[in-house]
Amino acid sequence: MSEKPPVDDERHAAKMAKKKAARDKIMATKTDEKGLIVVHTGKGKGKSTAAFGMIFRCIAHGMPCAVVQFIKGGMATGERSLIQDRFSDLCEFHAMGEGFTWETQDRARDIEMAQAAWEKARELIRDPKHRMVLLDEINIALRYDYLDIDEVVTFLVEEKPAMTHVVLTGRNAKDELLEIADLATEMELLKHPFRSGVKAQIGVEF
Numbered sequence: 001m002s003e004k005p006p007v008d009d010e011r012h013a014a015k016m017a018k019k020k021a022a023r024d025k026i027m028a029t030k031t032d033e034k035g036l037i038v039v040h041t042g043k044g045k046g047k048s049t050a051a052f053g054m055i056f057r058c059i060a061h062g063m064p065c066a067v068v069q070f071i072k073g074g075m076a077t078g079e080r081s082l083i084q085d086r087f088s089d090l091c092e093f094h095a096m097g098e099g100f101t102w103e104t105q106d107r108a109r110d111i112e113m114a115q116a117a118w119e120k121a122r123e124l125i126r127d128p129k130h131r132m133v134l135l136d137e138i139n140i141a142l143r144y145d146y147l148d149i150d151e152v153v154t155f156l157v158e159e160k161p162a163m164t165h166v167v168l169t170g171r172n173a174k175d176e177l178l179e180i181a182d183l184a185t186e187m188e189l190l191k192h193p194f195r196s197g198v199k200a201q202i203g204v205e206f
Contacts, residue, residue: 034162035163037165037183038051038054038181039173039185040169040187041173041185042185043188048079051136051169054134054165054167058132059083062090063132064131065091065092066093068094068096069097070135070170071097073095075206076206092130094117094120096116097113097114098113111146114146114147117141118138125164132166133165134169136169140172142173143170143174150176153179156180
């Protein structure tokens with residue numbers, strides 16, 4: 001096994017200085033601020049987790065924010081408990097789902113709950129005091145046509161306050177939503193313990 005050649009500290013420093021200068025030049029052109037439409041989708045784990053990370057950043061900065069859960073709601077989660085117990089003055093939390101569709105087995109009820117959650121979401125987004133609103137698992141409601149994608153897109157484009165960030169999570173994000181997104185991330189599944197017989201665990205999944 002051959003040894004790696006020694007690192008030339010001076011050459012490395014020069015290379016990093018050149019990289020920093022190029023990066024600083026790029027960053028100097030990024031001066032705009034706006035409320036973003038952010039989409040987390042894909043089959044991999046971490047969509048809601050990453051979104052809640054953004055919510056907790058807002059809380060840490062003293063920025064009022066809100067969460068609407070479209071599917072989850074029938075069971076307690078760590079995020080909800082922490083926000084409601086410690087940060088309810090900064091973050092409104094509305095768990096308006098009753099579980100996944102295969103659990104409720106009542107399409108009419110699912111549609112009713114999704115519509116109610118969307119009405120609450122619009123109310124929260126319209127209020128300019130909220131710097132960020134998380135619509136958790138709304139993509140599932142859109143996938144099953146519990147909500148009209150055109151209505152959601154039109155609202156976000158035409159009525160969202162200019163400085164409000166809206167984060168939308170869930171698998172199978174509609175193309176129409178991805179089209180208007182400022183930031184879209186697809187979580188790719190590489191491995192998951194569920195496939196090895198490991199159930200959802202507290203602190204990891206909820």
